[in-house]
Structure formats: C-alpha cells, structure tokens
Amino acid sequence: MTTALDLLSLFIRDIIPWIAAFIIIALSLNLEYGYLGIPNFGKLLAVSGGGFVAGFLPGLIMYYAYNLQNLGYYYGTKHILIVYTINNILIHSPLLSIGLLFLTIIVAMAFGAFLGLVSSYPALKLREDYLGMILLALGDVLVVIGYNSDIPVGGSLGVIVPSLLGFLNGTFNIDVNYINYIKDALFIGLAVGVYFFARRLVNSPLGRVLRAIRDNETLAQTLGKDIVIYRRNVMMIAGALASIGGLILALNSESVIATKYDRLSDTFYPWVMVVVGGAANNLGTTLGAIMFILILRIIDLYKYSLMPFIPFDPVWLSPILLSIALGLSLFFRPDGLIREKPTKTLSEAEVIRLVNEIKNTKSTLYALGFNFNKIKLLKRTKIF
C-alpha cells in the first residue's frame, strides 16, 4: 500500500534530476549574463549539445567496439534490439560502464565548450540586441539537425541511451530502487560540484575581472584586461557547464529525442530562474531554479485533480504563472530575490579599520586640503 510518505519520496526522486540539471544550466547562464553581462538567448545550443552527446556516444562506441553491425543499422527498427544487446554486455562489465560514463561527461563538456566558442564569436563583435537575435536563432541549429537527420539522435524516433549504471544490478546485485538513488546522488554530486566551481570562479580575481568588464568595458581595458579573451573563455566554460545540464536530462530519462529540447524550456526558463532568483548571485540563481522546478512539478502532480474543473490541460498554467512571476520580479525586485553582494577586495574588518582611520584623521586631512567628496563617491560605488 502506498502511503503519503512513499508518494513524497517518489515526487522527490522525480524532481531531483530536473533540479540538478536546471541548477547547472541556470548557473552557467548566470556566469554569462550575471557576471559578464552577455545576454545569451541561445542556451538551447549547449544544452541540446550535451544531451545529444549522451544520446549517441555510449551507444555508438559499443556498437562499433563489439561489432554489432550484423544486427542491423544502429538507428531505426533494430535500435531497441541493439541497445538491449549493449545493455546485456554492460551489466557484466563495471569498469567499461564507468569508463563510458566519464568519457560521455568529458566529451559532452568538450563539445559544450566548442559550442560556447562558436557562440562567443558573435558575442565579441555585436551589440546586445543583435547578439540576442543571432544567438536565439543559433540555438535552434542542433535541434533542427537532430530532428531531421538520423545521425546524432535518430531523428523523429529518438534514441535510447544505454543504461550505464546497469552493472550495479547485474554485477553487484543492488536493488533497482537503490540504483535510482545512486543515480540521483550522481546528479546531485554534479550540481554541487558545478555550484562550488562557480562560486570559486566568481570569488577569485577572475570573477572580479568579469564584474569589472560588465560594469565598464573601457575601464577594464585600460587596466590591461583583454575583454575578448575573457568573454571567449567564460562562454566556453558556460557552454561546458550547460552541456552537463543537457546530459543529466538525457541520462535521467535514458532516452534522447530532439524535440525534448526546446527554446522555451532550455533557454527561456533558465532566464526566468536567473532573473527572478537574482542575477550575479549563485545562491539566488540556485534558489530560483529549485523554486521553479518545484512549481512546474507540483502543477504536474496535481493536474489530474484540477482536470475536471477546467476545459484544458492544467500544465499550461505553469508558463503563465512563471511569466507573471518574471514580470512582477522585473517591476518590484529587478535585482532578484537575493541581490548581488558588493565585492570586497579587502576583508570586512580591514575595510572598517581603514574607514575609522580616515575618520580619525579627518581634521588633519582637512588641513591638508583632502577632498572628502571623493570618499563619499567611493562609498557610493560600494568599494567601501
């Protein structure tokens, strides 16, 4: 008998991969938009890139490594049989499975970085408005290729991703339920890793350079910072991270179809998460991602109890709610739920000591003709 607790645990297990994936995608967007000010309206490109790598790489490697060509063409009617054969090989070879998993993650990140490099090319040359338009158009490229051609992910039929954690059941006799927990733990691990990586990145000197470039390009250039290189590198990093998000979505459902990746859910929703949660604040962005996936999923969960009262599928209420939240946030909390913290290059105690020292020597400084308006200005710019 299913109790409320069982339902809750099912719900949590259902949303964890989504939360992990969207935290990663939103953090990568936050890196680009929040910290560097690049309006990347083409997140879909890197996300679908990661998903597609998960869709074709492990399967095709096994297909050619084990000479499964005699079973038939990889995509198409024989696909299920081929993946079934691959899974049977994989459940008896833990090392191969783990190796494939890591290879997939690394290749997905490399491909994401490449896509970031591609999208950084217009980002170096164009103003925000033109950039937004071309990145938005560029975002659809992989999905169009994926839907219309067999080669990466099987066209309109999609592909099945070989079960890379199946060996836990086949070799170590772990219960299937626990495998799902292990899978979730892996996704959470990836999300936490990305979170701490992003935090480390933005609190390092590099992060301060990024904010300096965002706030004043010319000033950063006069200080000898090459904005072209910084923009390119950050877009590559963000692309690599976003492709992990796409990869998680693919590994979670163990299938990839090009239409699963679309502009609304992979570009616009991360934007909502970043803007509502708080741009240039990793904690806020993470909170935004968790909140929005919760809203989306809770509406999904209760849609059958709402069905009798309204003449349409209640899931369509969620985009409306999300857009209203985004609109309200733009008007009443443009900085997001959690604001960007001021940058402190010295420790806070040191700053307070210096301010007090200046106050104590105020009269001396007056005598020397010191301009206090300048200090007020500095205070206003949050350096103090």
Next chain:
Amino acid sequence: MDPLTAAVIVVSGITILSSLGLTLTYLTTKVPNFAHSSFIAVGAYMGVYAQQVAKVNPLLYLPYAFLAGAAIGFLQYKILLKPLIDKGANIVTLMIATLVVTIFFFGVINIVADWMATTYKVNSVLINFKNSDFTIYDIPISVISVLIFVVLVSISLYYLLNKTKFGIAMRAAIENPSLASVVGINIDRVYTFSWILSGGLAGIAGVFFGFQYTISTNSADFFLPYVFASSILGGLGNIYGPIPGGIIIGTSSIVIPYAIAQLGYPIALNFALFVPLAIMAATLLIIPQGITGINFRKLFVRKLKVQ
C-alpha cells in the same frame, strides 16, 4: 500556378509583413521583440478557429487576427515595456521583458488549442489551411491576398510616413525622440501606434502562415529566425528594410533547399532554417547596417571616379 512560385510569394509575404512590425518596434523602442512569434501564433490560431470551429475561410478572419495581434502589441507596450522604459531599464532588461510575453502566450495558446479541442471536438494542432485555398484563374487565393496585402501595406506605409502629419511626426520621433518631444510631438502616442501596427501586421502574417506551414502551438517559434534575418538583412535602421529583406529571405529559404533537393539530396528541404541563419550571420559580418544602409550613391560615385 507553379507551387514553388506560390510558396516563394507566400513565404516572402509572411516574412515582409512580420518583419515590418519587428523593424518598426525596434526603431521606436530599440528592443528586438522576442515575443513577435507570439503575435504570429495568435494570428494563426485565429485562422484555426475560423477553419475548424466557425467553418469559414481563414481569410475572412484577417480583421480579427489584426485586432488580436494589435491588442497584444498594445498591451505589451503599455503594461510591460513603457513602465520599464520610464524606470530607465537597459536593453537587456527590455529583452527579458519581451520573454514575459513569449512565455505567457505559450501558455495561453496551448490553453486555447486545448479548449477548442475539448469544447468543439475538433483538431486544433497540426492544422494547415491548404483545403481553404481555392484558385482564381489558376492562382491560389492565398497568393493573391498576400500580394494585395503586401502592396497595400507598403503603399499605405509610404503614404503615412511621407504625406501625413502623424507620419512625419513619427519619423521625427524615430530620428531623435528628445528633439521631437521638444517641438511638441507626443512620443508615447507614436510608440503606441507602432506597437499596435506591429502586432496587427504579425497577426495577419499568422493567418497566411497556415497556408504555407503546418500550425501547431509552437510552430511560430521556428519562424522567428526568418523574421530576425529579414529585418537584419534589410537593415534595422530603416523602416523599408524588411521589403527587400523579406523578399530575399523568403525566396532563398524556399529556392535554395529546393535546388539542393533537385541535385539529389531531398533531406535539404528539412534544413530550410539554415538559409536565413546563414544570411543573418553573413549580413552581420559583411554589411551590419543592412541593404538599405548601404550608400549606393557613394559606391557608384567612387566607381565613376576610378574610371
């Protein structure tokens, strides 16, 4: 009539009508409107309602499509963009604000489609208007009406901008908003008008959209790159830019995949999206100001001097 020619004319017409609105709103509010695909989708669903529920020709619902698009454009400007502009929002914030409308209408259009399907028991997705397309002297009515609309809109736009007092005020407001407001032009009225016109034209384009493509709740999304490409190719700084831009984008996005398919690669027909994308990228690299931004007289004069 040759179906290829018909497709070229209809797609060029849709592109011109929708990118005229995009350029107009870009000129006034300086924001690329990502919600333009929502205007098209709303117009398209007006057509779907006409064909599936009201059982009349979708072309008869063109006025309703215009009104619906215009209402959305008006509301988007008045409720969302105007207050944000007054608050001094930067361009990226305004771009995010247009996402609000896009996401909102994604929900609304799906709800409308579901409502049509459950209340009237009709198909409301994967619809096209090919059955409503009758021919007059072997020319499909969709081609005739697209041609009429494009010519009508172009001429009346020219007349409006050059011969009427409001149009001259509009050009002044586009050229230099602060100077125009100093001489007593109501900038807000000009901007509101441009958003209404933009939404209305996109709504009309949405009805024609169904004569060429299959309408689904998200099918206008794929058309957005066409609109951007046409506006950028024509030049976002010039109101007449979409006319050459739309003709080039519409023609090449039909003819180039068709030509490649004739060479023995029929799969090329599915990759038509890459044509506007490539044109957009090439335009931004070679002539970022667009076709109408090129100073032809200067080019010509320089050549004469060389001779």
